[in-house]
Amino acid sequence: MEVRTPREAESPPPPCTRLHLAAAFFLPPRFTPRRVRYDRRYRKLDTYRFISWFLFLPLLVYLLFVVSPFLQAFFYSMTDWSGFSSAYNFTGFENYERLWNDDAFWDAMGNSLVLLVLAPVITLGLGLFFAFMLNAGGRRRRNEAVSGVFGSRLYKVVYFFPQVLSLAIIAVIFARALSPRSGVLNEGLGAVGLDSWQREDWLGGDLALWCVLFVLCWSFVGFYVVLFSAAMSAIPGEIYEASLLDGANRSVTFFRITLPLTWDTVRTGWIYMGIQALDAFALVNVMVPEHGMDVVPSYLFEKAFRDGQAGYATAIGVALFLVTLVFSVLMMFVGRRERIEY
Amino acid sequence: MSEQQHTEAGRRSGGVLNVFAHSFLVVWVVMAAGPLIWVAISSLRPHADLVADPFGLPTNLAWENFTNAWTNADIGRYTLNSLIILAGSLTGTMLLGSMAAYVLARFSFRGNRVIHLLFVGGMMFPVFLALVPLFFVLNNFGLLNTRQGLIIVYIAYSLPFTTFFLVSFFRTLPTGVQEAATLDGASHTRTFFQIMMPMARPGLISIGIFNFLGQWNQFVLPRVLNVGDPDDAVLPQGLAALMVQQGYEGDWGALYAGVTMAMLPVLVVYVTFQRQVQTGLTAGAVR
Numbered sequence: 001m002e003v004r005t006p007r008e009a010e011s012p013p014p015p016c017t018r019l020h021l022a023a024a025f026f027l028p029p030r031f032t033p034r035r036v037r038y039d040r041r042y043r044k045l046d047t048y049r050f051i052s053w054f055l056f057l058p059l060l061v062y063l064l065f066v067v068s069p070f071l072q073a074f075f076y077s078m079t080d081w082s083g084f085s086s087a088y089n090f091t092g093f094e095n096y097e098r099l100w101n102d103d104a105f106w107d108a109m110g111n112s113l114v115l116l117v118l119a120p121v122i123t124l125g126l127g128l129f130f131a132f133m134l135n136a137g138g139r140r141r142r143n144e145a146v147s148g149v150f151g152s153r154l155y156k157v158v159y160f161f162p163q164v165l166s167l168a169i170i171a172v173i174f175a176r177a178l179s180p181r182s183g184v185l186n187e188g189l190g191a192v193g194l195d196s197w198q199r200e201d202w203l204g205g206d207l208a209l210w211c212v213l214f215v216l217c218w219s220f221v222g223f224y225v226v227l228f229s230a231a232m233s234a235i236p237g238e239i240y241e242a243s244l245l246d247g248a249n250r251s252v253t254f255f256r257i258t259l260p261l262t263w264d265t266v267r268t269g270w271i272y273m274g275i276q277a278l279d280a281f282a283l284v285n286v287m288v289p290e291h292g293m294d295v296v297p298s299y300l301f302e303k304a305f306r307d308g309q310a311g312y313a314t315a316i317g318v319a320l321f322l323v324t325l326v327f328s329v330l331m332m333f334v335g336r337r338e339r340i341e342y
Numbered sequence: 343m344s345e346q347q348h349t350e351a352g353r354r355s356g357g358v359l360n361v362f363a364h365s366f367l368v369v370w371v372v373m374a375a376g377p378l379i380w381v382a383i384s385s386l387r388p389h390a391d392l393v394a395d396p397f398g399l400p401t402n403l404a405w406e407n408f409t410n411a412w413t414n415a416d417i418g419r420y421t422l423n424s425l426i427i428l429a430g431s432l433t434g435t436m437l438l439g440s441m442a443a444y445v446l447a448r449f450s451f452r453g454n455r456v457i458h459l460l461f462v463g464g465m466m467f468p469v470f471l472a473l474v475p476l477f478f479v480l481n482n483f484g485l486l487n488t489r490q491g492l493i494i495v496y497i498a499y500s501l502p503f504t505t506f507f508l509v510s511f512f513r514t515l516p517t518g519v520q521e522a523a524t525l526d527g528a529s530h531t532r533t534f535f536q537i538m539m540p541m542a543r544p545g546l547i548s549i550g551i552f553n554f555l556g557q558w559n560q561f562v563l564p565r566v567l568n569v570g571d572p573d574d575a576v577l578p579q580g581l582a583a584l585m586v587q588q589g590y591e592g593d594w595g596a597l598y599a600g601v602t603m604a605m606l607p608v609l610v611v612y613v614t615f616q617r618q619v620q621t622g623l624t625a626g627a628v629r
Contacts (some may be wrong), residue, residue, distance in 0.1 A: 046529075046530070047449065047451075047530065048451065050445075050529075050530035050531065051445050051449055051451055054441045054442065054444065054445045054534075055441075055442055055445055055446075055457065057438055057441070058438040058439070058441060058442035058501060058505070059442070059457065061438065061494060061497055061498045061501065062460075062461065062464070062498055062501050062502075064479065064498070065476065065479065065480075065494060065495055065498035065499075066464050066472065066498050066499060066501070066502070067460070067464075068475070068479065069472035069473075069475035069476040069479055070467060070471060070472045070475075072472075072475035072479075073471050073472055073474065073475050076474065076475060083474065083477075083478070126370075129366075130366070130367065130370060133363040133366060133367055134363075134367065137362070137363025137364070137367075149363050149364060149367065155367050155370075155371060156620065157613065157616050158371050158374055158375050159370065159371070159374050160612070160616070160619075160620060161374055161375060161378060161609065161612075162374060163623065164555055164608050164609065164612045164619065165378075165559070165605060165608060165609075166558070166559035166560075166561060166577075166578040166581075166604070167559070167561060167578075168559075168561045168578035168579070168581055168582050169559075169578065169581060169601055169604055169605060171582070172581050172582065172584075172585045172597070172601055173377050173378070173381055173601060174377070175585060176585075176594070176597070176598075177377060177380075183396070184380065184396050184397070187395075187396050187397065188397070191397070218373065218374075221370070221374075222374055223623065223624070226620050226623075226624055227624045230621075230624060275468070278468070279468070279470075279562075281470070281561075281562055282561040282562065282578075285561075285565065285582075286582045286585065296470075297468075297470045297562075300470055300473070300474075301473075301565075301566070304473070304474045304477075305477075305566065305569075310474050310478075313474050314471075314474045314475065317468075317470050317471040317472075317473065317474065318471065320468055320470055320471060321467065321468060321471045324466075324467070324468050328466065
């Protein structure tokens with residue numbers, strides 16, 4: 001903040017200088033007359049000129065391609081726009097009414113909600129388990145309350161593999177693995193004598209949702225192992241030593257010390273994983289054969305770009321947005337507690 | 343219990359737990375890396391062998407799978423498309439993102455907080471809400487099914503997180519250097535490019551890796567906005583198309599070779615820079 005002298009604040013610049021200053025805003029400094037450049041107001045102008053030219057392009061791109069489509073979505077969701085032509089009629093809440101009575105939409109929403117609830121539970125559960133094993137499962141050394149397992153760096157490197165791959169690649173791999181003919185799953189079941197467990201329709205029928213859930217968890221567990229073990233290694237060793245002196249065993253240590261002290265990270269991870277699970281578009285779009293199952297994003301995609309019901313599709317988008325919003329807000333409040341400083 | 347017994351018991355339980363921990367950890371290593379290794383092995387086996395026994399090891403190495411995937415199935419072209427787009431979008435994201443972040447972090451002006459919130463708000467919303475209008479926005483600009491269009495959209499959708507991350511990073515940098523530069527008569531632009539950017543390098547690298555992986559692996563945006571000529575597909579799109587195609591024509595060897603070629607460079611880069619990648623990506627989750 002610069003300090004203004006009272007005199008400066010009192011005297012507004014004469015109109016002529018003001019014009020010069022305004023022109024200087026748009027001119028490169030070398031074309032600015034010296035008289036203006038040595039004006040005491042020029043420095044402030046220079047700063048503002050810099051701020052506006054640095055913000056102009058990022059803001060323009062962002063407003064055009066992110067903000068404006070978001071805002072338009074709410075408007076188009078109330079029209080009967082097909083998307084093929086620019087003609088549309090305003091229909092009010094008709095799309096939402098149709099949505100309310102659309103069984104296919106509710107099927108997709110049901111699948112999405114199952115993923116939203118189960119995927120974080122499984123993924124974060126496994127992530128916490130492996131992270132705790134990495135950080136506290138080691139052979140206890142002298143003078144150390146907890147110790148990481150040998151080679152924990154290596155484990156973390158391998159666990160993270162799926163995270164750096166595209167979900168499309170993962171979907172291709174698992175589509176092949178789960179395919180009915182010479183897919184690894186069926187062949188593997190046959191090889192260990194469980195022929196009766198072989199299925200023709202791992203990805204086509206009711207099982208598709210569980211396959212998607214499995215692949216989703218598989219691809220994200222490693223990420224949370226790394227995330228949680230970073231949080232766990234930030235817990236000071238003295239706390240573990242104190243609990244050891246009090247005679248706590250590992251499970252007590254985990255539930256009374258590790259989990260509460262990493263709770264903030266777990267909760268953030270929960271929101272993050274929930275939103276990722278709600279998407280699952282790449283998996284369903286690539287892995288599941290057509291009409292196998294839908295999640296909300298894939299249903300939206302079909303309506304918009306196959307059936308030519310762009311207006312209706314944006315209404316689905318708004319519904320998805322509401323679910324995301326409710327979920328995030330809920331998670332913000334559920335399980336909120338005092339931040340523990342150590 | 344005496345002190346000695348206590349540590350004795352502790353060591354024994356530690357030993358049991360050590361075995362217990364390692365066995366579970368190894369199971370997940372197999373789970374995580376197994377499918378990828380299986381794909382890599384299968385990419386060296388001819389199609390007929392894969393049908394007969396999907397688990398076998400390669401008897402004679404079928405390198406032609408790779409040439410088939412690279413040329414016939416156009417994996418080479420898709421890789422090139424991805425590279426071209428990434429070159430533009432990553433440069434643009436880093437440049438625009440750091441410009442906006444620098445101004446928001448180091449200058450106080452009217453509207454600073456509003457613009458900051460506007461950018462940060464973009465992280466909260468699902469891409470799918472905006473997808474349909476975005477399609478038509480691009481169509482109106484004549485950018486649909488073009489590389490420039492995809493580049494700009496990648497930049498736009500990477501800006502919220504990039505800006506958010508870099509604002510907090512620029513704030514941590516010392517102010518003294520910036521003041522010294524101003525006193526020496528450096529302009530704001532010069533201060534930014536020659537002093538602040540080099541000082542922010544660790545932050546730029548973290549967010550750069552984050553954006554590299556995100557944009558390289560992007561599937562939804564090209565699936566919607568890049569549907570013109572199949573030759574223009576990016577790598578994840580191309581692989582998905584390849585799977586459908588090979589399902590009918592039946593050359594799984596080539597499919598696995600394609601997946602392997604898409605997978606290996608990313609994994610090699612990751613293993614080389616694993617520390618930065620892990621911190622960069624997990625910093626992305628903890629907002």
